[in-house]
Amino acid sequence: MEVLILPTREKADLLAARIIANYLRRKPHLVLGLATGRTMERLYHLLGDMHAKAGLDFSLCRTFNLDEYIGMPPESQYSYRYYMNHHLFSRINIDPRNTHLPNGMAYDLDAACTKYEDEMVECGGIDLQLLGIGSDGHIGFNEPLSALRSRTRQKALTPETITQNAALCGGEQNMPKRALTMGVGTILDAKRCLMLVTGETKAKILAQAVEGPITSMVTASALQLHPHCRIIVDEEAAEHLQGKDYYRWMFRSEPEWAEHHDLL
Ligand code: F6R
16 A cells, blocks of 8 residues: 655645546556545546646546445436536546446346446456545445445445435435445455545544554455555645655655656
8 A cells, every 4th residue: 555645635636637647548448446525526627627638538448436326316416427427527538338337226236236347347347446535434335344345235324424425415305325336345356546535534534544454344444455555645634644754755755756746
């Protein structure tokens, strides 16, 4: 695991966007795993700008989202399909047929989950999985006690997640209580993971995930098992990291990061 500390939220977002753009330039057929949430909105905005101003090409890219609410029609403004169309897909030159989200409207939800896993395998697996972290430590909607080897499946949301996401759903009355989500095991199968975490509200849970024990109570801690996982954070989110001096030193001294030192 590598933790990269950037001075501000804006610079953390920019580094994440640059890393994604570099992968895409090197591999135009990139299979990109996507997340939703407030953190990703800013990142998607930057990727949209990179497409508009620098011609970043998504025409061959395939995407798989981590999760989708159960019972939320894709045309609803609160669905993750709508979110992705609005924040990213409509702003870049991706072929909509290459974009995938779990089907939370399926009659047979378990079959839809199996199909989703099969589709990822058919595409050769996820090359790069983007992640945020929930305040209870979840990745995707892998709430506490999710098995660390879990696959795409139905998951009940915690009251904490429901309260937090209700604001984005126009209130708790619209907020689904269940979702389909890639499992922790599905996420760990991605060839590379890139997590973006900003803001002081995430500082304590981030420290638990990165430096605490690996536990299903904080599913993001499972990323410690991943051989290629990078976590980009701003100073506020880094507040409780014990190893932050080392992480800063690594960013300053590893040759790989030299081209991004303008962000320091
Ligand atoms: C949603 C997802 C979630 C979010 C997490 C953080 O697709 O993957 O794990 O990344 O809940 O959300 P924000 O960025 O809103 O704090």
